[in-house]
Amino acid sequence: MSDEPVIQEEKKEEEVTKEQYLRLAADFENYKKMIERQLADAIKFANQSVVLAMIEVMDHFDQVIAHAPESTRASTEWYQGLEQTGKSFHEAMRQYGVERIETEGKQFDPTVMEAVSQMSEGPPDKVCSEIRAGYKMHERVIRPARVIIYK
Template identity: 35%
Template sequence: MSKKDKTSKEVHDEEEVLTPENGSTEDSENEKDPLEVLKEENQIEKDRYLRLFAEFENYKKRTGRERIELFKTAGQEVITALLPVMDDFDRALNEIDKSGDDDLYKGVELISNKLRETLRSKGLVPIGTQQGDTFNADVHEAVTQIPAPSEDLKGKIIDVVEKGYTLGDKIIRFPKVVIGQ
């Protein structure tokens, strides 16, 4: 077989084998110093260890953040279920105030305050929305729009239909408001 009939790879391989170096036909490039091989393996293992360690640290931080978030909102379902009860207390206090029965008003107010303080200690905070505040779609839920009674109330809150609340940093119920056009 001539050199022309051989592929370039075969020619290259044949030249390596036939090229004598110091009187032998061995390929010295394929032989590495055992110390160098061990150093390379050591470096690879160090790299794997560092990556694994960094991945574990990230895992610990992520689970820590998730755990804190879980604790902040652990009672969210129960607290959300109690919000209508707080609304009922507000309506009851308004009606009792209209009737003029001071003793009944004081008794219901004490129970209402106790419930509010208990929920506040668990992280529930009412959103301070008042008539005349500027409407913010990120914080308020517009129930309806009515013509503004005056020019300065356009785009502002005319009435608060239902109070809103936050639990920690998360809004669990948006305040329902009426805005002026």
């Protein structure tokens, strides 16, 4: 009796085992890469809740600047100091990957904006005005902009 059929069968089993091993090794590498990406994202967005709290504070600060009396705006170093503080704060946020979402005059984009009201006169689906600024952190929306759009 020849050993040839047994050898052929063992070679087939060896090939199957080798393919399974290679698939398993590739799956493990993909798993490692996925875990590394998830960890990098977790680190990148770990301070998101702090950033959102700071954005709320900045909203109030921006309202103070926007509602300052005209006489205060033009003539005092105090107001200029407030403006500079606001600019510095926004720049610091940019350094940490936080960007304001531009909305004024743009086409409505539901991925970064929430429409809270509509106006009848104007180009359809264009942003008429912004109610609350929206922000992205490392290209991920962390707070959508609230806008009024034209019908």
